[in-house]
Amino acid sequence: MRFQHCLLGFTVLSLTISLSACTTQQSQTSSEPDELVVRTAKDIGDLNPHTMNSQMYAQDWVYEGLVALEQGEIVPELAESWDISPDGCTYTFHLREGVQFSDGSLFTSEIAKKNIEAVQQHKDSYSFLQSLDVIESIETPDHNTLVLQLSQPCNSLLNDFTYSRPLALLGESGFPDTGTPYSNGIKAPVGTGMWMLEEYVPNQYASFESNPNYWGQAPSVQELKALVIPDVNTAATALRAGEIDVMVDATQITSELFQQMERDGFGIASAPTTSVTSVYLNTTSPLLQDVIVRKALAYGTDNTEISQGVFGGLQPTASAYFSTEIPYTDVGLPSYSYDSEQANLLLEEAGWLYESGADYRSKNGTPLSLDLIYDASVTNDRDIGLVLQAQYAKIGVKLNLLPQDSQVYRQNWTNGAFDLLIYSSWGGSYEPYATLAAMCTSGDKFCTPQLGMAQKKELDLVMQDCLSQTDPTKLQENFQYIMTSFHDEVVYIPLTVVTTLAIYDSDFSAPDLTSAQGGLGISHMTTTHS
Amino acid sequence: MKKKRLLLPLAPLLLLLFLCLMAPILSPYDPNQLDTVSKFLPPSTLHPLGTDYLGRDLLSRLLWGGRTTLGYAAMISIFSMAIGTFIGIFSGWMGGIIAKAVIKSSDILRSFPNIVLVMIFMTFWGANMLCLSLALILTRWIWYARVSSTITLLQKKRPSILASQLVGCKTSDLLIHHIFPAILPQLSSIFFMDFGHTLLAISGYSFLGFGVLPPQAEWGAMIRDGQNYLSHPEMMFWPGLCILVVVLSTNTFGDYIRDLWEEMHT
Numbered sequence: 001m002r003f004q005h006c007l008l009g010f011t012v013l014s015l016t017i018s019l020s021a022c023t024t025q026q027s028q029t030s031s032e033p034d035e036l037v038v039r040t041a042k043d044i045g046d047l048n049p050h051t052m053n054s055q056m057y058a059q060d061w062v063y064e065g066l067v068a069l070e071q072g073e074i075v076p077e078l079a080e081s082w083d084i085s086p087d088g089c090t091y092t093f094h095l096r097e098g099v100q101f102s103d104g105s106l107f108t109s110e111i112a113k114k115n116i117e118a119v120q121q122h123k124d125s126y127s128f129l130q131s132l133d134v135i136e137s138i139e140t141p142d143h144n145t146l147v148l149q150l151s152q153p154c155n156s157l158l159n160d161f162t163y164s165r166p167l168a169l170l171g172e173s174g175f176p177d178t179g180t181p182y183s184n185g186i187k188a189p190v191g192t193g194m195w196m197l198e199e200y201v202p203n204q205y206a207s208f209e210s211n212p213n214y215w216g217q218a219p220s221v222q223e224l225k226a227l228v229i230p231d232v233n234t235a236a237t238a239l240r241a242g243e244i245d246v247m248v249d250a251t252q253i254t255s256e257l258f259q260q261m262e263r264d265g266f267g268i269a270s271a272p273t274t275s276v277t278s279v280y281l282n283t284t285s286p287l288l289q290d291v292i293v294r295k296a297l298a299y300g301t302d303n304t305e306i307s308q309g310v311f312g313g314l315q316p317t318a319s320a321y322f323s324t325e326i327p328y329t330d331v332g333l334p335s336y337s338y339d340s341e342q343a344n345l346l347l348e349e350a351g352w353l354y355e356s357g358a359d360y361r362s363k364n365g366t367p368l369s370l371d372l373i374y375d376a377s378v379t380n381d382r383d384i385g386l387v388l389q390a391q392y393a394k395i396g397v398k399l400n401l402l403p404q405d406s407q408v409y410r411q412n413w414t415n416g417a418f419d420l421l422i423y424s425s426w427g428g429s430y431e432p433y434a435t436l437a438a439m440c441t442s443g444d445k446f447c448t449p450q451l452g453m454a455q456k457k458e459l460d461l462v463m464q465d466c467l468s469q470t471d472p473t474k475l476q477e478n479f480q481y482i483m484t485s486f487h488d489e490v491v492y493i494p495l496t497v498v499t500t501l502a503i504y505d506s507d508f509s510a511p512d513l514t515s516a517q518g519g520l521g522i523s524h525m526t527t528t529h530s
Numbered sequence: 531m532k533k534k535r536l537l538l539p540l541a542p543l544l545l546l547l548f549l550c551l552m553a554p555i556l557s558p559y560d561p562n563q564l565d566t567v568s569k570f571l572p573p574s575t576l577h578p579l580g581t582d583y584l585g586r587d588l589l590s591r592l593l594w595g596g597r598t599t600l601g602y603a604a605m606i607s608i609f610s611m612a613i614g615t616f617i618g619i620f621s622g623w624m625g626g627i628i629a630k631a632v633i634k635s636s637d638i639l640r641s642f643p644n645i646v647l648v649m650i651f652m653t654f655w656g657a658n659m660l661c662l663s664l665a666l667i668l669t670r671w672i673w674y675a676r677v678s679s680t681i682t683l684l685q686k687k688r689p690s691i692l693a694s695q696l697v698g699c700k701t702s703d704l705l706i707h708h709i710f711p712a713i714l715p716q717l718s719s720i721f722f723m724d725f726g727h728t729l730l731a732i733s734g735y736s737f738l739g740f741g742v743l744p745p746q747a748e749w750g751a752m753i754r755d756g757q758n759y760l761s762h763p764e765m766m767f768w769p770g771l772c773i774l775v776v777v778l779s780t781n782t783f784g785d786y787i788r789d790l791w792e793e794m795h796t
Binding site: 236256308309 | 567
């Protein structure tokens, strides 16, 4: 009798769930013809252009910089053109005339100066922005000319102005009454970008309206809505149900989902980025201080299996810490191609042997057991870890996978509390200079893995020289030294090149994932549905 | 008839327990053995339940995962019962302020959301099964303590117990031979129902990423793995079915024991 009650309850529950699912399905409506709904995995944030708390693509929707990065080239944005003095110490930007902020106010050199000075006040918070240290004075000879006087040449200056933050430009009415946007927040997100914020419900959605004052080509739709859906499968379901029109992601969409959605008739697009996923080896870790062990791990890593097995070939294998697209960094070094025999020989040479009956190697009673930390929110990193664990087991190395909360992960990384970690480099205009600036800054997490390198002091000097070196030959020599050091000391084991993936309603045109304008490349998607 | 009623819910549970205990012999592969070229293979003689997204044999992971899930659920339930029963009998026997203190403190712990406690433990000592087990034990002993305390309070007022005390029976003998047997039927009923709830909690937390560390197989973690591959529902179906069977069996069996006990008393 009791069992029958259970069965009845189960049936009623199933029916209720099914009916509620039907109700949801019926109540769902596709977006308006003039509206594009995009999925965002996280809340877009406060849209403060001078802080790092918002989603970069949302900042790109609202704000612009003086210049932008388009397919590896720096192209004009709010500055129409620029001149660099022969000594590399004076940058003169000729600003685009007649550009208005979303509130109707005019974009001038004075407001550009105000933004740069506000960011400069907090330069310690941006160790990767070398330019903030060297800008000595900012002059505004007229409303459309901005002159930056530097204390020394700075190779990264133009790159720094392409970033989504913090050198994106906020309108006068967005500034707080006192202090800076960094310290006191903004009054309103006023930018010159394609979109302006209309409504924002934290952790739910944000609606944007086409900026009527936008100087460039207006977006194809009038409204843009960013719907917060953290889980990628829920997002796929929302796409099927017509709740969203497009999802763009580089870390969460699995190759299976991507291919399944294509089979189901959805549009797909992909574009390789200049971001590289690598294993970072902590050279100060007791077990990894010996470079022979690090080399053995490099030989024991089969990144082809990761590329194919985890990413279904969507992310190609990488050969160095920087993508080959990054200037100066492709110095023609051979990569450590997978060779488990060589890895075993090296470990034996280093004194790591199998004790009788043991699955893993040990030395003087210490097992060769390494901790790999990764951000638990990145599904792909866990899968990479699982494949690495199996690969390293073949060479007698025990790999312990430690998924961590994003903040804990970064903290442990900064403190050197790891043996190995997985991370995807910044890519885009951040490389190589912003990355180098971070790597040679003591206390920065990017510096930590290198601290055990024998030539770290010299390496820091070379990296610093790169930031201000104007002689291309010398610059190339510097990069040759840096990349050779990374390679010989095996600080990084490159795995794959990150690929941005997009799945969209086939009623829309494909997003332009290579476009620098309008964040995520979705702003010019057009629809055929009425 | 009663035996049949007893066996009906127990049979699938016992079968699953047997299969999981025999995992080292029955599972065809190492549950963590990757074969990325054999992803999502359909069921075959080589892989009776197919393979998962990294080419791991699903049957092997299901059997080994069952050992993890059922093992931890049993361990947590046994520890909770032992601690709760000890505290309950002690406080019930002592009575007065001690009994009230135990009841009140258990009320406070009951009102504390389980997930908050788990999060606190994980923040300080990391996300692993030890922390999860400790957090679950800390909140689950309460049920046993309350029942044990209440029954002990009632039992110790019985004339037979009072008479035994008067003739000089040792307290430990009274507790072991008279009080504990009176509590046992209720405890077993709670144990079986709690076992199901604990199993659900372990799987739930593992699903959220707070339980076992990869690559260890566990039913909740297997469901989590499957959620990223909805086009391959078998990854979630089998562990989900196992959880359903175990929870349904233990709950029904717990109910049955309780009914039996009530029948005996009436």
